[in-house]
Every structure is written in structure tokens, then in C-alpha cells.
Amino acid sequence: NKTAKDLWDALARHMLGSEYGKQDKKAAVLYEYETFKATEGELFLDTYIRYLQVINDLKKCGYSKDNCELNFKFLNNLQPEWKQSKEKVVVSSDSEGSEADDFSELKKIIALLA
Numbered sequence: 001n002k003t004a005k006d007l008w009d010a011l012a013r014h015m016l017g018s019e020y021g022k023q024d025k026k027a028a029v030l031y032e033y034e035t036f037k038a039t040e041g042e043l044f045l046d047t048y049i050r051y052l053q054v055i056n057d058l059k060k061c062g063y064s065k066d067n068c069e070l071n072f073k074f075l076n077n078l079q080p081e082w083k084q085s086k087e088k089v090v091v092s093s094d095s096e097g098s099e100a101d102d103f104s105e106l107k108k109i110i111a112l113l114a
Contacts (some may be wrong), residue, residue, distance in 0.1 A: 029057045033065075037077045047078070068108055 002010075033054050038047040051074050058065065 026061045029061050030063065033058055038079045
């Protein structure tokens with residue numbers, strides 16, 4: 001006969017997994033992030049939602065990535081036909097709602113994409 005504590009402990013082991021299982025999960029999530037690419041024929045929104053899921057999984061595993069890096073990775077791994085439809089965007093540092101930090105981050109992203 002199992003006691004309530006035995007059942008609870010078994011459930012906890014099942015939910016958390018072994019330490020080896022945790023490391024496997026972290027490695028799988030990191031690999032998924034590192035190899036992320038939009039798939040051919042996939043809608044832009046579907047790609048974005050799939051990428052957000054990868055980012056959420058990274059956070060759950062304790063990984064932290066800079067927003068600039070996350071945005072750059074997403075943009076860099078879009079389908080070629082999406083990359084070709086670029087628009088010129090003019091942003092002024094004195095625009096309503098903009099802050100110096102936001103403008104600085106935007107400059108970094110533009111420099112990386114150039």
C-alpha cells in the first residue's frame with residue numbers, strides 16, 4: 001500500500017523529472033533557439049508565435065537573452081521573401097513617447113542590419 005506521501009513524491013518526481021531530464025530539456029530548448037528558422041510556406045504570424053514559444057521555454061529553463069539579440073535573431077531568420085520587403089523608417093529622437101534608451105537600442109539594431 002502506498003501512502004499519500006509516497007504518491008505525492010512519485011507525482012513530484014514525474015512532474016519535475018530527474019536532474020538528467022532537466023539538463024536534457026535545457027539542452028533541447030537551447031538547441032531549438034539556436035537553430036530557429038522560419039519554415040517554407042509558414043505564415044508570418046505562425047512563425048512569430050512559434051518563436052515566442054521558444055523564448056518562453058528559454059525563460060522557463062533560466063536562460064536570459066537581451067531583447068536586442070532576440071529581435072535580431074528573429075529578423076535574421078525570416079523567409080527570404082519577407083526580408084526583401086523592407087521599408088525605410090524614419091525615427092526621430094524627439095518623437096512623442098520615445099526615450100533616449102529606446103533610440104539608442106534602435107540605432108544598434110539598424111547598425112546590425114546594415
